[in-house]
Amino acid sequence: MKAPEAADWRRMEPGDVPALMALSAIVHPDFYEGEAMFRDRLALFPEGSLVLPLTDGSLAAYAIAYPVRRFAPPPLDTVLGRLPADADALYIHDVAVASEWRGRKLAEPAVERLLALAEPLGATVLVSVYGTPPFWMRFGFRPVDDPALRDKLASYGEEAVFMLRETPGAVEKRGPH
Numbered sequence: 001m002k003a004p005e006a007a008d009w010r011r012m013e014p015g016d017v018p019a020l021m022a023l024s025a026i027v028h029p030d031f032y033e034g035e036a037m038f039r040d041r042l043a044l045f046p047e048g049s050l051v052l053p054l055t056d057g058s059l060a061a062y063a064i065a066y067p068v069r070r071f072a073p074p075p076l077d078t079v080l081g082r083l084p085a086d087a088d089a090l091y092i093h094d095v096a097v098a099s100e101w102r103g104r105k106l107a108e109p110a111v112e113r114l115l116a117l118a119e120p121l122g123a124t125v126l127v128s129v130y131g132t133p134p135f136w137m138r139f140g141f142r143p144v145d146d147p148a149l150r151d152k153l154a155s156y157g158e159e160a161v162f163m164l165r166e167t168p169g170a171v172e173k174r175g176p177h
């Protein structure tokens, strides 16, 4: 099979959802999310759902992001139905690369594409799991530790770290209270 390349990233289509769920189940065995959640985000913010396809129809990677209120990441596996009218950040819900394709900087172009979508919103936020803060810090994210966030992170496990990246030049906002 041809190795995936950074240039192969494209927008997700509804037909990609089964392959995406197959990869999600392998990468996140402890964080199940159902088909309705993936279809919800694709419908609400199609420009924020990206896939890196392989020639056999499976996916080497995917990335999902959409606008949120900055300190209110939605719980896992929830259908939103609509985006908040007062969104002030882009939320990177997930970036996942199949284990056999990691370490090739394949996630980077997708993250850069998502960060460009965050420009009008002023910031990007995410919940880092599996000890990935150093990966995210490369893109300018910093950890935010605040008691008000801890409950919201409960479904992501004990090692979850909330991270924020202000869009360069954006006006600084207050904390989560």
Ligand SMILES: CC(C)(COP(=O)(O)OP(=O)(O)OC[C@H]1O[C@@H](n2cnc3c(N)ncnc32)[C@H](O)[C@@H]1OP(=O)(O)O)[C@@H](O)C(=O)NCCC(=O)NCCS
Pocket: 027, 094, 095, 096, 097, 098, 099, 101, 102, 103, 104, 105, 106, 107, 108, 126, 127, 128, 129, 130, 132, 135
């Ligand atoms: C985090 C992730 C998206 C990075 O994707 P990637 O395309 O492999 O990213 P990079 O090639 O830039 O590698 C990032 C780091 O992964 C580590 N890495 C390198 N090769 C690796 C491999 N074969 N397997 C696992 N990790 C590897 C290295 O520490 C590397 O950092 P370095 O470049 O400073 O050495 C990917 O590892 C992944 O999907 N992980 C599981 C899901 C996840 O944690 N998603 C983020 C949730 S917040």
